[in-house]
Amino acid sequence: MSAQQAEGAHRPHEVEITVNGRPVTIEGPRRTGLEIKQAAMEQGVQIDVGFLLYEDRGDGTRKPVGDADEVAVHKGSKFIAVADDDNS
Numbered sequence: 554m555s556a557q558q559a560e561g562a563h564r565p566h567e568v569e570i571t572v573n574g575r576p577v578t579i580e581g582p583r584r585t586g587l588e589i590k591q592a593a594m595e596q597g598v599q600i601d602v603g604f605l606l607y608e609d610r611g612d613g614t615r616k617p618v619g620d621a622d623e624v625a626v627h628k629g630s631k632f633i634a635v636a637d638d639d640n641s
Contacts, residue, residue, distance in 0.1 A: 564582075565580050565581070565582075566580065566581055566582070567579070567580055567581070568580075568581040568582075568626055568627055568628050568630070569628055569629075570589070570626050570627075570628075570629070570630040570631065570632065571630070571631045571632065572589065572590075572593035572598050572600070572632045572633075572634055573593075573598055573599075573600065573632075573633060573634055575593070575596075575597070575598045576596075577589075577592055577593045577596050577598065578592075578596070579592045579626055581625070581626040581627060582625055582626065582627070583623045583624065583625055583626065584623065584624065584626050585620060585621055585622060585623050585624075586606045586618040586619050586620045586621070586622050586624070587602065587620035587621070589606060589618070589624075589626070589632055590602050590604060590606055590620075590634060593632075593634065598634070600634040601636070602620075603636075603637055604634040604635055604636055604637065605617065605634065605635050605636075605637055606618045606619075606620075606632055606633070606634050607632065607633045607634075607635075608624060608630070608631070608632055609631035609632065609633055611631065615633060618632070
């Protein structure tokens with residue numbers, strides 16, 4: 554990878570992720586859990602900022618993402634948001 558390609562990989566760019574199965578466009582490459590929830594709500598996903606957010610790793614596991622936790626977002630990233638009182 555050239556230096557220019559490496560620099561481009563870290564520049565802000567829009568990516569489409571999913572939250573609760575719904576498409577959400579967000580600026581990458583890194584976002585906090587709170588920013589992901591806020592973007593999802595603004596784009597019509599029926600969640601609340603108080604919901605718990607998890608990154609769906611695609612292998613059957615989910616990683617908790619706190620409001621202040623920064624995660625890499627890329628095309629195809631999947632997140633699940635559930636109400637705090639939901640134990641699923």
